Amino acid sequence: MNMSKFKNGDIVINISIIWIFVVIIFTICVIAFCKNHVFATNVEEDTKTTVVAFEQNQKAVNIVDIMVENTGENNKKMVNEQRNIQFNTQYEDNPNLPKDEKQTKQEGKIGKVQVTSLQEYKNEEMVSEEIIESTTLEEAVTEVIYVGTSEFMKKYSVHIGDQMYLLEAESLKEKAQDDSNTICEIPRYLNVALEEAGDEWIKVKYNGNEGYIKTAYITSNTVTPLIVEKNRVASLKANLTIESDLSKPSGLTLSDYKTVLTNNVSDKNKIFENNAEVFYNAEQKYKINGIFLASVGIHESAWGTSSLAQNKFNLFGFAAYDRDPYNSAKTFESYEDAINTVAEALSTKYLHVAGTNISDGIVATGSYFNGTNVKSVNVRYASDEAWGEKVFSYMQYLYQKL
Numbered sequence: 188m189n190m191s192k193f194k195n196g197d198i199v200i201n202i203s204i205i206w207i208f209v210v211i212i213f214t215i216c217v218i219a220f221c222k223n224h225v226f227a228t229n230v231e232e233d234t235k236t237t238v239v240a241f242e243q244n245q246k247a248v249n250i251v252d253i254m255v256e257n258t259g260e261n262n263k264k265m266v267n268e269q270r271n272i273q274f275n276t277q278y279e280d281n282p283n284l285p286k287d288e289k290q291t292k293q294e295g296k297i298g299k300v301q302v303t304s305l306q307e308y309k310n311e312e313m314v315s316e317e318i319i320e321s322t323t324l325e326e327a328v329t330e331v332i333y334v335g336t337s338e339f340m341k342k343y344s345v346h347i348g349d350q351m352y353l354l355e356a357e358s359l360k361e362k363a364q365d366d367s368n369t370i371c372e373i374p375r376y377l378n379v380a381l382e383e384a385g386d387e388w389i390k391v392k393y394n395g396n397e398g399y400i401k402t403a404y405i406t407s408n409t410v411t412p413l414i415v416e417k418n419r420v421a422s423l424k425a426n427l428t429i430e431s432d433l434s435k436p437s438g439l440t441l442s443d444y445k446t447v448l449t450n451n452v453s454d455k456n457k458i459f460e461n462n463a464e465v466f467y468n469a470e471q472k473y474k475i476n477g478i479f480l481a482s483v484g485i486h487e488s489a490w491g492t493s494s495l496a497q498n499k500f501n502l503f504g505f506a507a508y509d510r511d512p513y514n515s516a517k518t519f520e521s522y523e524d525a526i527n528t529v530a531e532a533l534s535t536k537y538l539h540v541a542g543t544n545i546s547d548g549i550v551a552t553g554s555y556f557n558g559t560n561v562k563s564v565n566v567r568y569a570s571d572e573a574w575g576e577k578v579f580s581y582m583q584y585l586y587q588k589l
Contacts, residue, residue, distance in 0.1 A: 262308045265319075272298030274327040283347050283384055284335025295330025298323065337384045343407040350378045351391070351405050352414045359398035363388035370398045376414065376421035379405075420589045427586050429579050433476040434538040434559045439589075441467045447585040448481065451490070458491035458502070458522055459484070465523045469530035472546050475538060479561065480530055482581035486574075503529045509570060537564050 274295035284290055303320040306313050335341070345351060356375045360367040363385065373379065373393055379400070383390035388399045408415045423438050439447070441464060448454075448463040459466075459481060470477030484502035488495065495501040495512075500519040505528070507516035519525035534545055541553035555567035561582075565575030 264306055264308070265303070266306050267301070267303045269324070270300050270302050272300055272323070272325075272327040274298070274330055276330045276332060278332050278334050280336050281333035282336050283340075284333055284337060285341035285344070285346070286335050286338050287341070288335040290333040290335070291330070292333050293329070293331035296328035298327030299325040339384045339386065339389070339402060342410075343405075344409040345381055345407050347381055347383070349381050349407070351381050351389075351407050352376060352378050352411070352418050353400070353404055354406055354411075354414075355404045357400050357404045359391070359393055359396060359400060361398055363390075363399040367399070370396050373400070374421060374425050376417040377425060378418050378422070423589060424586050427582065429562065429576070430560050431476070432559045433479045433561060433564065434474060434534070435476065436470050436474075437476045437478045439467075439478065443589060444477065447478070447588040453485075453490040456491050458488075458496070462522050462526060465526050469526055473527075473530040473534040473549075474543075474545050475530055475534045477530075478582050478585050479578070480526070480533065482578045482585065483529070483533075484526070485581045486578050500525050502526070505529050505532070533564070533568075537568060 274297060276295065279292065281290070301322045301324055302318060305317040305319060307315045340346065343351070353373055353375055357373050359370040359373055361370055362368075371393070377393070379391035379393045381389060382392055382397065385402065387402060389402055389405065390397065390399055406414055426438075444463045444467040448459045448466070451459065454460055466477045466481045469475065469480060484491075487493070487504040488502040491497075491502060493504075495504060495507065495516050498518075499516060500522050501507070501516050502522060502525050504512070505517050505525070507513065517528075519528065531545075531549065535549065535551040536554040537556060538559055539545065539551035539553060540556055541551055543551035543553070545551055557563045557566050561575040561579050565572070565578075568574070571577075
């Protein structure tokens with residue numbers, strides 16, 4: 188093989204490639220030059236000689252911009268879309284909220300807007316935007332937040348409408364002034380509903396009356412937990428009147444029954460003390476105020492010392508007619524038997540209208556129904572016109588033992 192001949196051929200090929208490259212470079216330069224310059228022709232009128240000159244092109248083409256535009260590095264597009272309008276938040280002081288507590292007065296609402304815009308992107312990331320048109324579809328609604336300022340309400344952990352309790356008996360005033368007219372008196376430990384908070388006076392509601400009391404005599408169950416039990420007892424006492432509805436339970440607990448029927452000097456044989464739970468259970472079963480029932484027994488049997496009580500277990504003078512009280516009176520098997528029998532009789536015949544379902548299939552006949560307070564029962568139960576008041580005085584005595 189002729190190696191020298193082969194090498195000479197390689198040299199020819201290499202020179203050809205170089206020339207082709209030079210031609211390409213020259214062509215690119217000419218194109219670039221022509222795009223940046225224009226030819227101008229100046230014709231002189233006298234000599235009719237055409238002079239050719241070059242001048243700078245005022246609208247030069249930027250090759251890089253053209254390349255960027257054509258390669259897609261920058262891209263613009265028109266967009267028509269619906270967007271949200273964020274709502275603002277406004278804060279307002281509220282003297283009827285505990286200090287620093289927040290409460291929403293008005294819910295905020297996001298608005299809507301239709302937007303047409305020209306957006307420019309570079310490398311798939313938006314670099315600029317021009318809003319062409321914007322139309323509000325729905326206005327945003329401002330969120331309004333109350334911020335509490337009441338030191339009093341924060342101290343007692345209460346809100347408007349909550350129950351508060353009197354540490355001492357207090358006068359309910361028409362105005363927040365010491366010399367204002369008194370609407371009524373509120374007993375110690377009773378509860379009132381808070382209506383407006385203040386520093387020295389607060390507005391409250393008690394038994395349907397609205398007025399003002401001083402903050403010095405008030406507390407809450409958060410600050411004074413034991414006040415709730417004291418309030419319960421005080422309410423029982425305050426709600427007892429001669430007009431009280433005896434067809435409803437007394438509200439006393441079993442513990443209360445044991446308290447009021449224990450340690451009574453007059454109960455020498457401890458008949459009522461030993462049957463405290465029986466009276467309580469009778470109240471639950473027969474829809475009758477058990478303290479009224481016990482008071483009838485106390486009055487009729489003189490605390491269990493009468494001959495009927497001693498000999499016939501009859502604490503109530505039940506069926507003891509005036510013509511022959513002792514012999515006509517019913518004899519019971521036990522004090523418990525007497526208590527349940529009379530509880531059912533008073534409930535079904537005196538305290539409920541006919542057809543009232545009492546319990547366990549027991550239905551009221553309403554035979555002697557004349558009302559539900561002690562005076563009404565008196566008319567049909569006893570010939571003594573003062574019987575109702577006497578029985579009620581024993582009820583008061585027992586309630587005061589709470």
